[in-house]
Amino acid sequence: MSAHADTHAHDDHGHHHKETFVTKYIFSQDHKMIAKQYLITGTIMGVIGVIMSLMFRMQIAWPEEPNVIFEALLGKWAPDGVMDADIYLALVTIHGTIMVFFVLTAGLSGTFSNLLIPLQIGARDMASGFLNMISYWLFFLSSVIMVISLFVEAGPAAAGWTIYPPLSALPMAQGGSGMGMTLWLVSMAIFIASSLLGSLNYIVTVLNLRTKGMSMTRLPLTIWAFFITAVIGVISFPVLLSAALLLIMDRSFGTSFFLSDIFIQGEVLHYQGGSPVLFEHLFWFLGHPEVYIVILPAMGLVSEIMASNSRKPIFGYRAMIASILAIAFLSTIVWGHHMFVSGMNPFLGSVFTFTTLLIAIPSAVKAFNWITTIWKGNLQMNPAMLFSIGFVSTFITGGLTGIILGDSALDINVHDTYFVVAHFHLVMGISALYGMFAGIYHWYPKMFGKMLNKNLGYIHFWVTAVCAYGVFFPMHFIGMAGLPRRYYTNSNFPLFDDLANVNVIITIFALVGGAVQIVYLYNFFASIFFGKKAVQNPWRSTTLEWTAPVEHMHGNWPGEIPHVHRWAYDYNKPGHDDDFVPQNIPLKDGEEELQH
16 A cells, blocks of 8 residues: 555655756656657667668678778778778677667667556556666666767777677777777666666566556566566676676786686787686676567567457467566576587587577467467557567567577587577567567557557568568578678688678668668657647557556546556457457456456
């Protein structure tokens, strides 16, 4: 009861003070505004990350050819328009960092956990609005520092987004190992602090602030996904923080946690006793759960959107929750499959192979349940639904190649090739982006009170879907042909001359796919001002957020918080006039709550 009393008091408190521009839009403690801040910051970072990827794709397709775009954007790093080898590595490094941490983690967890957790569980706001605001501003600060690192004179960090020592641990190793690398580490340390504050807030809110009647088994799958994602974050992010701190000590204070027996140009450095493989263990202990920190929220959003747009209850609700829990547990014991080529004991490799293949089971449960949910449904093919179906497609396609990479004997052959790039971009990058786009198209009316243009949404989906497969499907084949990843040109290897044309085709698809995101950006920002006004429940959905008024208010509901009487997926229930029954509608006499 005290939680409810607090939230009501918090709401009353909000009515006494007139909000200024600064308190409403900048230092807001309202979860809905913070969700928008995360989304718009993540979008800006995404534009930077995509531009980088297009630049290095052009370099791979047309190496050594002068390019006016390089000259304009890279300056001294592209003399006469030809990209410098060092800046290529830096672009790959910062692109990976921005997309994994600043776009997908923030765009999914930051945006949708903030927007939906209080609205879907029936709470006035997050457990701590102040901590929520701090977590966003730490995220913003870390984004700014990461962007500033691009303008360091010696160049940004260039040790790959995994920042393995010794490249990252020795400031003299290469240009980007100096100030650029230091800024990278500072940025990530602040980002981790932001993620931990956010995750703790989400966990406490879900556990303590649910409205009357909202038991854990009545929660929408979105909330289960956000809740478990936050738990994984709290367990695994501190490990990356410890790795970053030890790396800073190696770089600045003469320790050797990750360094041993280093020679540079015949000179023996004084480091001894450390192990770069120790860093790999620490990094991937976060790095693999991070994949699921990114993909689980997308899975939750897709489950919700598919049920709503199929006009059917989600298939296998409890099995979906069980698979989320299984993925969360297994994701923390598979990190070694990133390290099969690091000299790992073959027995240990077989253990990681077993746990990696095991994680395919809960993933398959989810895929089959999504397919069964839309089977014989009354499908509403709006852009959100199309992106959800696209998510399932890329998740299955990318997941199948994961079976190959999860096997230590097979992985060794393709480990450092484009096969790996194809796998993780499909299963994590494209799938997570599809989940994010689906969520934006579905909940945009709740965020901004306006509707997105559906026809522009269709253009955005179809061109993106064709280009995504056009980019990453051929990469599997050039990977199996042995083409190494992270090389800025393959023109020195006659062995790969036959693959040059494939790289050109991939790059053309990438350029078209990048260009069509302009349609989405125009739709997103123009609709805020000129879009059609949204009705309260445009998708005729059952969850609580659609019972709140369209006009935003701090506190979400003007009167009493609605109580919950049924689970989140009462679509097409016999005995009701409408094909959906919101969670706050009491059960009729003799009506049974669905067994799920």
